[in-house]
Amino acid sequence: MLRPTPLLPDSLRRPLVLGFFALLTLLGILLHRDYGLSWDEQLDRLNGIISVKYVALRLAPDLARRQESFAAIPDMSQNEDVDHGVIFQMPLVVLEKLVGAEDPRDVYFLRHLVTFFTVMAGLYGFYVLAAGRFRSWRLGLLGAALLLLSPRLFAEAFYNYKDLVFLAFFTFGIYTLTRLLRRPSAGGALLHALATGAALDVRTMGVLLLGLTAVFAGLEMWYRPAIRRRLLRALLLYVPAAATIVVAGWPYLWEHPIDHFLAAFQSFSRYRSDMLVQYWGRQLSVRHLPWHYAPVWLLITTPVAYTVLFLTGTGALLAAAARQPRVWLRTRTGRQDLLYAVWFFTPLGAIIVLHSVIYDGWRHLYFIYPAFLLLALRGVRSARLLQLEPRRIRRGLGTGLLVLLAGGMLTASYRIIRDHPYQNVYFSFLPGPVAERLFERDYWGLSGRRGLEWILAHDPGARVMVGTDPRAALMLHNNHLLLPPAERARLVLTTGAQARYFLTTYRWHPGSYPARYGPEVYCIRVNGVKILSVFRRP
Structure with a gap:
């Protein structure tokens, strides 16, 4: 039976794939300055800084102590986020120094751009994985487009250092696993160990790669007896190499690696906060x-x-x-x-x-x-x-x-x-009013940036007092770091009771606010969902 002529001939493979990822590169450059600062970004950066200090004290202690900010950086023992890996955060901290990014605005725009490029590298890994599975570069490119055109993940690719970066690393780990199972080799084992270690050093859920490797290597050896010896030798190299990479990329594990890793892994089943969600x-x-x-x-x-x-x-x-x-x-x-x-x-x-x-x-x-x-x-x-x-x-x-x-x-x-x-x-x-009533809205707090920019653009005062709910104070603090220095100097972050403007993203107050907060002078709606309000206090 004759096969139908494909809609896209093979001669278009190279230009279409290159064009697709070139477009992504351009999108990252054009859009990375548009997003606000999420809840976790400042804490994630601090985690990386603490780990860089820890490494510097062991590799070059005299040079480390001569740095101006040395005394202000907490020690590893004071770090509340030691259970989060830093294999992505530490290079970002070093990159900030190399490019001379000093102002917070420049620092976080740089981090957004690098995060997007990292996620897009994972997107390329997904393209290769899908193209290999279906033996079709067309379906591989379609899969990459579906991943790109997933609205929530598109936005979070710029600022979600944990989940989207882990998605990229884990996907690459699945690709290296399929490659190792197909053609076992020492090089393939080391590459898969690198991918596994990197994923584990972003989130400890990366241990799933170890389990998948063991189970599907067993299946492969059962159904392909001819590769048993080669695959077994590769696994004997893979396990210690992955363990070495995990420890090397996570300074918290340098002392008591097994105990500290188990503590980090167990911390996710004993979440520290009794937070509420809508x-x-x-x-x-x-x-x-x-x-x-x-x-x-x-x-x-x-x-x-x-x-x-x-x-x-x-x-x-x-x-x-x-x-x-x-x-x-x-x-x-x-x-x-x-x-x-x-x-x-x-x-x-x-x-x-x-x-x-x-x-x-x-x-x-x-x-x-x-x-x-x-x-x-x-x-x-x-x-x-x-x-x-x-x-x-x-x-x-x-x-x-x-x-x-x-x-x-x-x-x-x-x-x-x-x-x-x-x-x-x-x-x-979901219709906007339904989604607004039933579920969380802007839980990252990104819209706070636009709210602050609007207030400063419409209030000419030399000092502008802005406040929010006590639990959302960090959201305001984070987003004010993205303001230009002159505008940042005009802004005074205070309590809601003392503020001239009250800003809310409705995270822990999903209902409407009473009249005593004053008139609503600005709001942001996305497809009918209100995600931010600014009230002018009486």
Whole structure:
């Protein structure tokens, strides 16, 4: 049977792929200064600075002590965030010094740009992974486009040093795993060890790569006896190399590495704060969230078309596995699909079964999203291979799925452009008033920057008093660092009671404010969801 001529000939592969990633580079350069400063960024940077000081004291103590800021930097023993890896943060601190970024505004714009480029490098890894699985650069590029055109992740690629950087590192770890399983070698083992160690040094959830490596290496050796010795030798090199990289990239582990790593790993099951989140119209403790918290957040913040294709792909996978499970597992594509299914469902299931503490939507599970999209791509492939009769029904369903995909991508693109720079409050199908009432809004506090800029642009006073809810004071402090120095000098951050302007992002006060706060003089709405208000106090 003749195959249909592909819509995109192979001669276009190189220019299209290069053009796609060149466009991403340009987007990063043009947009990285548009976003506010999120809750965690200052603390993450401090964590990196403390670790750099720790390393400097051991490698060049005299030089370290001569630095002007040496005494002001806490010691490692005073660091409350030692359970967060610093393999990404430490190079950023060094880069700040190399380029001479001194003002906070320059520092954080630089960090936003580097973070975006790091996530885009992970996006390239995802392209290679998808293209290899489906043996199609077209589907690989489509997968990369789907990941890019996921509005919440697009925004967070600029400032989410934890979850999006971990997504990038973990995805690269899955790619190096598939490469090692296909062709075991010492070089492949060392590359996979590097990817595993880097992912672990961003989030300890990277241990999942160790488990996936052990399980799927076992499967590979069972079904491919010819590579058993080579793969076993590679694993014997991989394990100590990964452990060495984990310790080397995380100075907190240099002393008592096993004890400190176990303490860091266990800290995520004993979250330090009893924070509240808005979920289904109620303020709930993060310690007592219902089992459906993460799945619901994933559903309402992912484009509907992607979800439909994910369900289609998952159904096709289950059907293939159920028909002839042994035959299915004998194939390389069958074992790869099983890997992607385990990558997606195991962390999600573990969160539900173990009642793990998560908050701010499903951001702690962002690293499973590439697996979600790989299963969605399987749905795209399945749309072309439906076995339904008569043929017109098969073609109709396949065409319908592809039209749905195209519409979903166009809608996501439109929302990314229209909602900029607040794609982080994207809801896929909920009307604005419903989303505003039931769920968290701008939990990163990014809109605070625009609120401060508006106040300073409309109040000519030499000193402008601005306040907020006590629990949101850090949000104001962070975002004022992105103001130009002259404007920053005019701003006086104070309590809500003493302020001339009261600014809120509604994080822990989802309801309306009483009249005693004064008239609302400015607000930001994103697709009908109010994410910021400024009140002029009486």
